[in-house]
Structure formats: C-alpha cells, structure tokens
Amino acid sequence: MASEPTIHRYPVEHEGAFVNAYLVETDTSVVAVDALLMVSDSRAMRAGLEALGKPLRAVLLTHSHPDHYGGLTQLVAGDDVPIIAPQGVIDTIARDDEMKEEILRPMFGDEWAAETFPNTPISDGDSVTFDGATFTVIDLGPSESPHDSPWILGEGERTVFLGDQIYDHKHCFLGDGFHEQWLENIETLRDRFPEDAVFYVGHGGPVGPGEWDWQRAYIETFLEAIRAADWSNREQAQAEVVVEMKRFLPTDELSFLMELSVEPVAAQLGLVAATA
Numbered sequence: 001m002a003s004e005p006t007i008h009r010y011p012v013e014h015e016g017a018f019v020n021a022y023l024v025e026t027d028t029s030v031v032a033v034d035a036l037l038m039v040s041d042s043r044a045m046r047a048g049l050e051a052l053g054k055p056l057r058a059v060l061l062t063h064s065h066p067d068h069y070g071g072l073t074q075l076v077a078g079d080d081v082p083i084i085a086p087q088g089v090i091d092t093i094a095r096d097d098e099m100k101e102e103i104l105r106p107m108f109g110d111e112w113a114a115e116t117f118p119n120t121p122i123s124d125g126d127s128v129t130f131d132g133a134t135f136t137v138i139d140l141g142p143s144e145s146p147h148d149s150p151w152i153l154g155e156g157e158r159t160v161f162l163g164d165q166i167y168d169h170k171h172c173f174l175g176d177g178f179h180e181q182w183l184e185n186i187e188t189l190r191d192r193f194p195e196d197a198v199f200y201v202g203h204g205g206p207v208g209p210g211e212w213d214w215q216r217a218y219i220e221t222f223l224e225a226i227r228a229a230d231w232s233n234r235e236q237a238q239a240e241v242v243v244e245m246k247r248f249l250p251t252d253e254l255s256f257l258m259e260l261s262v263e264p265v266a267a268q269l270g271l272v273a274a275t276a
C-alpha cells in the first residue's frame, strides 16, 4: 500500500516569499507543481528535489503567469520530463513570453531566465498518474491570468493546487482584465470543493474554502476603488486606488502587482484611454 504523497513547499523560507511552488513526493518519485520565478529560487527548489533522492516525473502548471513558469529551466535541469498544462496555457505562455521579458528583465535582471516552456497538453478533467499519485486538471480558461488550470491531487477533491484563484491576503494582479471571469470561477469553484478542502495556492497558503469570500471582496473593492477615483488626473486616481486597497489590506506584500493593474483595468472600464 502506497503512503499518501508528501507536499513540500518552496521557497522553504515562506516569510516574505514572492511566489511559491510545490514538490509532491510519492514513495518512489516526485511531481512538481509550478516552477517559481527567479533563477536562484528555482535552483534551490531543484536542490530540494535532489535531496529527496527520487526522480522528477513531471511538472504541472497552474496558470500562464511568468512567476509560475520562469524557473522551469533550473527546476527541470535537463531531465526529459513532460511539462503539462492545457493547450490554452501553453499557447498563452508562448504568445506572451516576449512581452513578459520586456516587463520582467528590468525588474529582475539575470534572475529572470525563462527558456523552458510547457510541452504536453492535457484536456479539461483528464488525469495523469505517477507512482500512484493522480492529478486531475481543471481547464478554467481566463481567470486570474489569461488561462488558468488548477490541479486536484487524489480522490475526493480535497487537495487542490489552486494557482492564483485565491491570494492568501496579499495584493492581487488584475491587469490581464479577466476579473468578470475570475468572479464567476470563484463561485463555480466554491460550489465544487468540500468544506474541508485544502488549497495550495501560488502566494502564501495553504488556505481553505473560507477564503473565497475574501478573494471576492478584494476584487470587488478594487473595481469600486477604480470607479470611484477621479480619472481627470491619472496620477491622482492611481494614488487614490492604492490608498483604498491598502485600507482594505494593510500590507505592502505584492502591492506592485495591484499597482500595475490599476491603469489597465481603468482603461478596460472605459475610465481612461488605453495607453498603448
């Protein structure tokens, strides 16, 4: 009888971590869920894998954002393993990587080195099994990112790698403009999972289904703050939204993701003209 898989979270030092990813360890091998952003962090994750002394079987991606695939090269380290995601996630990453390079290179320098991409598509509801651990994908489509794909581990839908559908009380990225779909997905996922489900998320966590309410409130507060701001002065309006969001969530953690989202969402809502 195989024992339950063990879930390891990286970086090991959780406090202040920008993003996290997971190694799922079975009796004989390891499956990774996401790959972090930075070269040094994903190298440390690889070292953690090697310390387990078991082969990597696959990497599963929870969505198309670069903080979850940027470290694939270091994590995989030349192993010939499938990197699995729905076709929509694969296509989004291929389409947007050049743009992400422009944004992330100035921010992260040599710590940003995305050169390895998902290579194995999977359809909604399909499963993959590695040494007794079964992972089932939910192809959500646009949500927090342009294409999102949470994974369920095992039976009973109680262990879920949720990606960024819930941020654990950190500021959120809404800049891709899919907040309406995100809000719809929150209700769909809320109905789907049992009360005692454990959500392994991309930023902080793990969290439980009680956090759906917080995530909905964050998104709604953000939209209200943008609508309420005086957009005759863009800089002023941006500052007003940031003040309002820090009133809702008094932390600077991941604040830059929220700040990057203000103008794109204001443009999407027709409050300002889009800037290129």
Ligand SMILES: [Zn+2]
Binding pocket: 019, 065, 067, 068, 164, 202, 203
């Ligand atoms: Zn993320």
